[in-house]
Amino acid sequence: MPWSVGAGLEGKGVMVTGAAGGIGREVAKAFATTGARVMVVDREQKAADSVLPDLDGRGHVAVAADLTNLSAHDGLIRRARDELGSLYALAHLAAVLRRRKSVDEVTEEDWDFQIDTNLKAAFFICRAAARAMVEQGGGGRIITFTSQGWWTGGFGGSVVYAASKGGITSMTRGLARTYGPHQVTVNAVSPGQARTPMLMDGLDPAVLESMTKATPLGRIAEPEEIAGTVVFLASDHARFITGATINISGGFLMY
Ligand SMILES: NC(=O)c1ccc[n+]([C@@H]2O[C@H](COP(=O)([O-])OP(=O)(O)OC[C@H]3O[C@@H](n4cnc5c(N)ncnc54)[C@H](O)[C@@H]3O)[C@@H](O)[C@H]2O)c1
Structure with a gap:
């Protein structure tokens, strides 16, 4: 087979959920530079629309959807197939974090x-996408x-978020086994601290400092440093x- 360093995504349809968020926007931008056609999905139309001017190339589309509304998933996948030509990849980022001071x-x-946003919606949108890919x-x-x-279990008031992400890791492995025979791969990325609204909103500066100190690279990630791995x-x-995780x-x- 001839070797190419390109991503091989030219003209392919990619859906990015949570695409108006800190990391999602960079993921959408990175996919667009490969020549993929991107469907930007986020809760609000205005937020989703705001991503489009940042995307290279053409054929991209912005769609508002609350992914906790499971009945909207099939329509969303259908739209991706119709408007992008097909759905080759789903990058599912949409998630929420509710930090409480203590577990009590x-x-x-x-x-x-x-759990409804981070895990339940994830299972149903991933399954809907996988079904389309198989078809x-x-x-x-x-x-x-x-x-x-997913690994540490979080601490105190973030245990629920951690549990939802532990579920994502297990689910990813199970879906990988399920859809492997159809050459549909399913992998998880596990960011450390990345400079986005999810991390920074309400974060105690002392906690940020201690996390930075515990990181051998000595800093938190910029969102674009996560995007390349997704591509x-x-x-x-x-x-x-x-x-894989x-x-x-x-x-x-x-690990
Ligand atoms: N930033 C970090 O340090 C960090 C660390 C580890 C993991 N992550 C994960 O990375 C992913 C992206 O996080 P981020 O930091 O960019 O967060 P973010 O808050 O900037 O973006 C999340 C996006 O998801 C969207 N969203 C939330 N609920 C939704 C719903 N029901 N329907 C549709 N869209 C919805 C939000 O509107 C938002 O635009 C998340 O899965 C997060 O858990 C982030």
Whole structure:
């Protein structure tokens, strides 16, 4: 087979959820530079639309969807197939973090909000995408987003978020086994601390400093430093990687 360093994504359809967020926007931008056609999905139309001017190339589309509304998923996938030509890859980033000061402050509503968004919606949108990829033939790529919390379990008020991300790691492995025979790969990326609204909003500066100190690279990540790995996992170069959790934490954890 002739060797190419390109991603092999020219003209392919890619859906990015949470694409108006800190990392999602960079992921959408990175995909657009490969020549892929990107469907930008986020909760608000205005936010989704704001990503389009940042994208190279053409054929991109911005769609508002609340992914906790599971009944919208099939329509979303259909739109991606119709408007992008096909759906080759899904990068599913949409998630929420509700940081509480202590585990005792966590409410049932906090649990439902984070698990419904981060885990339940993830399962159903990934399954809907995988079904489309199987039906299309030709394989596909699903990239999920976990967090270092999948490994550490979080602490105190962030245990629920960590549990949702632990679920993502397990689910990713299970979907990888399920859809492997169809050449649909399913992998998770696990960012360490990245400079986005999710991390920075309400973060105690002392906690940020201690996390930075515990990171061998001595800093937190910029969102674009996560995006390249997502493109790699969607690219031809990663075609034999599935069920993996790729740790992008500057050495904060090593696995
Ligand atoms: N920033 C970090 O340090 C960090 C660390 C580890 C993991 N992550 C993970 O990376 C991913 C991206 O995080 P980020 O830091 O860019 O966060 P962010 O808050 O900047 O972006 C998340 C995006 O998801 C969207 N979203 C949330 N709920 C949604 C819903 N129900 N339907 C549709 N869209 C919804 C939000 O509107 C937002 O634009 C998340 O899965 C997050 O858990 C982030």
